[in-house]
Amino acid sequence: MDRFVFLTVDGLSRGAVYSAFALALVLIWRAARVVNFAQGAMAVAAAYVAYTVSAATGSYWLGFVVAIVAGLLLGALVDRVVMRHVDHASPLNPVIVALGLVLLIQAVLGMVYGSEFRPAEAPFSRSALTVGGLAVLSPYDLFVFATIGVVVSGLAWMFARTPVGLRMRAAAFAPEVSRLLGVNVGGMLTLGWALASGVGALAAMLVLPTELGLHPHAMDLVFVSAFTAAVVGGLDSPPGAVVGGLVVGLVLSYVSGYAGSDLTPLAVLVLLLAVLLVRPGGLFAPVTARRV
Amino acid sequence: MSATRAALPPRQQFDEPGGRPVDRRRGSTLLRHLAVVLAAGLLLLALSYAVEPFRNFQLATVVAYFCATAGLTVLTGLNGQLSLGHGALMATGAYTVALCQTAFADRGMTGGWLLPLSLGAAVVSTVAVGAVVGVAAARLRGPYLAGVTLAVAVVVPALAVTFDGVFNGEQGLSVPVEPPPLSLGAYFPYERWQLWVTGAATLLALLLLANLIRSRYGRTFRAVRDDEVAARLAGIHVARTQVLAFVVSAATAGLGGALLAVLAQSVSPGAFSLTLSLFLLMAVVIGGLGRLTGALWGAVLLVALPDLTHSLTDMLTLSPAVAQRLEGNLPLAIFGLTLIVVMIAAPGGVQGLLSRLGRALLARRPTRRS
Numbered sequence: 001m002d003r004f005v006f007l008t009v010d011g012l013s014r015g016a017v018y019s020a021f022a023l024a025l026v027l028i029w030r031a032a033r034v035v036n037f038a039q040g041a042m043a044v045a046a047a048y049v050a051y052t053v054s055a056a057t058g059s060y061w062l063g064f065v066v067a068i069v070a071g072l073l074l075g076a077l078v079d080r081v082v083m084r085h086v087d088h089a090s091p092l093n094p095v096i097v098a099l100g101l102v103l104l105i106q107a108v109l110g111m112v113y114g115s116e117f118r119p120a121e122a123p124f125s126r127s128a129l130t131v132g133g134l135a136v137l138s139p140y141d142l143f144v145f146a147t148i149g150v151v152v153s154g155l156a157w158m159f160a161r162t163p164v165g166l167r168m169r170a171a172a173f174a175p176e177v178s179r180l181l182g183v184n185v186g187g188m189l190t191l192g193w194a195l196a197s198g199v200g201a202l203a204a205m206l207v208l209p210t211e212l213g214l215h216p217h218a219m220d221l222v223f224v225s226a227f228t229a230a231v232v233g234g235l236d237s238p239p240g241a242v243v244g245g246l247v248v249g250l251v252l253s254y255v256s257g258y259a260g261s262d263l264t265p266l267a268v269l270v271l272l273l274a275v276l277l278v279r280p281g282g283l284f285a286p287v288t289a290r291r292v
Numbered sequence: 293m294s295a296t297r298a299a300l301p302p303r304q305q306f307d308e309p310g311g312r313p314v315d316r317r318r319g320s321t322l323l324r325h326l327a328v329v330l331a332a333g334l335l336l337l338a339l340s341y342a343v344e345p346f347r348n349f350q351l352a353t354v355v356a357y358f359c360a361t362a363g364l365t366v367l368t369g370l371n372g373q374l375s376l377g378h379g380a381l382m383a384t385g386a387y388t389v390a391l392c393q394t395a396f397a398d399r400g401m402t403g404g405w406l407l408p409l410s411l412g413a414a415v416v417s418t419v420a421v422g423a424v425v426g427v428a429a430a431r432l433r434g435p436y437l438a439g440v441t442l443a444v445a446v447v448v449p450a451l452a453v454t455f456d457g458v459f460n461g462e463q464g465l466s467v468p469v470e471p472p473p474l475s476l477g478a479y480f481p482y483e484r485w486q487l488w489v490t491g492a493a494t495l496l497a498l499l500l501l502a503n504l505i506r507s508r509y510g511r512t513f514r515a516v517r518d519d520e521v522a523a524r525l526a527g528i529h530v531a532r533t534q535v536l537a538f539v540v541s542a543a544t545a546g547l548g549g550a551l552l553a554v555l556a557q558s559v560s561p562g563a564f565s566l567t568l569s570l571f572l573l574m575a576v577v578i579g580g581l582g583r584l585t586g587a588l589w590g591a592v593l594l595v596a597l598p599d600l601t602h603s604l605t606d607m608l609t610l611s612p613a614v615a616q617r618l619e620g621n622l623p624l625a626i627f628g629l630t631l632i633v634v635m636i637a638a639p640g641g642v643q644g645l646l647s648r649l650g651r652a653l654l655a656r657r658p659t660r661r662s
Contacts, residue, residue, distance in 0.1 A: 035435035037442065085636045091434035092374050096577055097635045099376070099570050104628030110621035114613075220566060224446050227439045235435070262454040265447040272443050273428055276436060 005136060006128070007257040008250065013141040014210065015249020016148040020203040021226035022233065022241035023152065024196040029235045031172045031192035034083065034094040038101035039200045040223030042078065044216060045105050046071040046201035047120070047208055048113055060123045067201045075197025079190045109216040122209035144206050151199060152242055159238075168192060221265060225252065228272040234282025244282070325502045329495050336491040340484045348483035349555070350595055352490045356551035357591035359494040361575045362501055362584050363544030368573070369582025370505065371537035372517030373429055374437055377444035379569030381542045382549025384421045385414035386559040387452070389550040390465040397468040404473055407554070411493060414550035415543050422542020423535065430534040445569040449561035464560025467553050490551045497544050502584060504540060513537050545572075567624070574631045580641030589642045598623040 021039070028036045036042075049070040054063030078101065086097050124139035159165035170178040171188035179185050207222055208214055229248040233240025248271065255267040275282070336355070340348055364378050392410035425444060429437050452459040459465065472485035504510055512533045515523040520530050553559045575590025601622040605615050638645055 029435075035439065037438065082632060082636070087636075087639065090372075092368070092372070093635060093639070095374060095435060095438045096573065097632050099573060100628045100631030100635065102628070103567070103570055103574070103624050103631065107621040107624030107628060111617050111625065114617050115620070217566075220446055224439075224443045228443070231436065231439065260454075262450075265450040266454065269440075269443045269447040272440060276432055276440060277428060280431065280436065 003257065007253045009128075009137055009141060010257075011250035011253025012246060013144050013249070014207070014253060015229075015246035016144050017203050017207040017245070018222070018226045018229045018248050019242040019245025020148050020151060020199055020206070021222065022229035022245045023155065023238055024200040024203065025226060025230045026233075026235060026238050026241040027155075027192055027196040027199070029230075030238075031168065031189055031196075032079075032083070032094075033088070033091075034098070035227070035235070036193075036196065037095060037098040037223075038078065038105065039197070039226075040204075040219030041102045041105040041109075041216075042074050042197050043071065043200040043204035044214070044219045045109060046074060046197075047204045047214060047218075048109055050205060051118060051120070051214055054121070060121060064123070064205055067205050068198050071201025072194040072198040074201075075194040076190050078197070079193035083193070084186070084189075106216040113214075113216075115216055117213040117215050120208035120211075120214045126209070140209070147202065147206060151202060155195070155199070156238070164191070221268070224265075224272075225268050228268050228275070231272060232275050232283055234284045237282065237284045240282055240284035243284070321506045322503060325499055325506075328502075329499045333491065333495055336487065336495075340487045340491075345481045345483040348481065348487045350599070352483070352487040352555055353552070354591050354595045355487070355490045355494045356548050356555060357572075357575070357594050358548075358588055359490075359497055359551060360545045360548030361572055361579070361587035361590045361594075362498055363541040363548070364572050365576040365579070365582055365584065365587040365590075366501060366505060366513070366544075367537050367541035368576060369580075369586075370510065370517060371513040371534060373534060373538060374434075374573075375429070375441045375538070375541070376438055376566075376569045376573065377425060377441035377448070378541070378545045378572045379564050379566065380444045380448035381418050381422060381425075381545040382552065382568065382572075383448055383452075383559070383561070383564035385418045385546030385549035386467075386553035386564065387459060387465065388414040388417040388546070389553050390467045390559045391458075393467050393469065394465060402470060404470075407469065407489065411547060411550050411554075414546050418542050418546020418549070419539055422539045422546070426535040426538030426542065429538055430531040441569075442566070445566045449564050449566075452561040459561075462561060464558055464563075466558045467556070469554055469557055486555055490555065493547060493551055497547055498584065501540070501544060505584070509533075509536065571627065574627050578630055578634050578641050580643030581639075583641075583643045586641050586643035597626060601626065 021043075024039060025035060028034055028039075046067045050063035050067035052063075053066045054060055057063075082097060082101065083094065086093050088094060122140050124143050126138050126140045128136060128138045128141075130136070157165075159169060167178070167183045168188045168191060170181075171183050171185040172192070175185045178188075203226075204219055204222075208218060211218060211222075225248055226245065229244040230241050231244070232247055233242070233244030248268070251271055252264050252267060256264045259267075336351070339351060343351070360378060360382055364375065367373050367375055389410045392413050393406070396406045396410070425441070428440060432440060452464070453461045472480045472482065476485070505513075512523065512528045515526065515528055516530050516533045516537075523533075524530050549564070552563075556563070571594055572590075575594050576587055577590075578593060579588065579590030580586025602619060605618050605622065608615075610618065634641055640648070
């Protein structure tokens with residue numbers, strides 16, 4: 001029972017991070033119909049910037065803020081400099097370009113920082129507090145839940161209640177009409193990329209202390225897990241991404257706790273394939289006729 | 293299964309891409325491809341005597357990569373399925389050949405037929421894996437397919453560590469390969485023998501692949517890529533075509549991986565990382581999607597670029613630490629950058645540029661873009 005509670009909490013904590021990362025994927029997918037395969041590499045790049053700032057100033061929080069700002073800027077940059085110029089006629093093209101970005105970013109990080117693991121510090125203790133004899137939450141888990149909660153509800157509020165959010169949704173769903181109505185569609189697209197990349201950077205900052213540390217490839221498996229989360233929830237559904245992230249986090253936590261951590265990558269693959277083969281639109285997709 | 297079909301002269305041929313009808317009086321496709329393969333074989337043979345052993349080894353590596361990239365370009369360029377998992381399929385072939393060769397060596401079996409047998413087993417096992425992935429892939433489109441194959445590329449090398457009883461974890465396995473037969477002489481350079489082996493296997497695979505592309509199956513591949521609905525209306529079984537394309541592509545990837553393992557005489561999960569899968573994709577995109585010659589350019593680039601950056605870092609006389617960082621990563625950075633630039637500026641790749649140039653020079657007709 002102890003173990004089950006521990007694994008559940010741990011899974012939810014990891015799942016919250018996957019949620020944020022999956023949400024970043026969904027944001028770009030909804031805005032630009034591109035799955036940003038470079039998301040993981042971009043987030044690691046932002047985390048490296050934070051590492052440099054933290055090492056220079058000794059302040060974790062300064063680095064944390066810088067990571068998010070770097071993520072925002074990197075997202076805008078990638079959209080403006082690269083993605084905007086890609087021919088979107090074939091869905092293969094943006095994917096291939098994103099993979100080129102993965103190679104480029106990881107190589108540049110490797111050249112600047114070397115490819116050894118660097119410690120990623122956590123701002124709070126990661127040892128669990130005990131409540132009534134049960135080891136439950138660590139302060140770090142609480143921090144993760146709180147941060148992700150704020151980000152997710154902030155995004156939900158922004159998209160549902162603010163003029164900017166309305167414009168972004170309009171630009172994504174009916175670009176031509178929005179343009180005629182005076183919406184800066186290109187600007188909204190850039191804003192979407194920046195937001196998604198900022199959320200990705202935040203997720204990387206939260207997940208890296210629980211992993212082996214900072215490494216150019218540190219987010220490869222996290223990306224695959226988050227993609228699985230986004231697919232579980234349906235690529236078009238932000239609430240689906242959040243729930244999908246929690247589901248994936250729990251599944252991975254149980255698999256690694258009861259069957260061995262070596263099997264988690266395989267579990268991700270099996271889960272991804274199972275969801276795609278049974279419900280290709282995700283668990284939250286409305287039932288639609290299949291496009292042939 | 294397609295060889296007999298492929299041997300039949302097709303009624304009408306379409307050059308790739310763009311569907312320009314080409315001259316029908318070229319004679320038998322099989323004979324034409326045989327002639328090209330024979331010429332390539334003779335060229336390789338001559339080269340193997342003309343260049344030094346290290347270059348022989350590099351050529352053999354190019355040839356092994358070519359085998360894999362040719363399959364990928366058929367899948368992605370001709371059938372429109374993006375696979376990021378070909379590195380994993382190459383790993384399947386490589387580990388199969390390692391296990392087979394080790395088993396033969398442990399039982400003290402020797403003979404020239406063992407290596408072809410192992411390579412055949414590698415192809416068979418990769419076909420099995422490719423069929424499983426392909427059946428899933430046939431139901432998926434665009435980014436979903438890319439995501440699943442990406443997961444395959446990340447997960448499969450990790451399996452080598454999970455089941456380290458069989459695959460020996462990060463250390464990997466060694467691939468015992470016999471020396472060249474004594475009939476070639478006692479001092480026959482080993483690298484030349486390696487080039488012969490990889491060259492023969494790859495040319496055989498390419499002959500089959502080229503015939504397949506020119507056959508009825510090749511045309512259904514392209515029809516499915518261009519318009520699934522139209523293809524279905526024309527009586528093409530879309531899912532079956534996609535699985536077939538994936539299986540064919542997996543077979544060549546497995547053979548390519550097996551050949552690389554034979555060349556390196558060892559396999560380890562590190563050699564078949566996600567980066568390798570991205571490299572393969574990059575090679576076919578830069579070379580020119582959907583063209584076998586483009587796959588050749590890509591394979592050459594895969595071997596030549598790290599070599600070039602190595603000599604570049606040597607020239608710059610950097611401190612050892614900096615040089616070490618640059619050496620591993622500079623080729624990656626160049627690859628990534630080239631991939632982005634090619635995708636944006638010249639989607640036809642090297643071969644597209646070359647054929648546009650050739651057409652402009654010949655000035656037969658105004659250049660047309662696909």
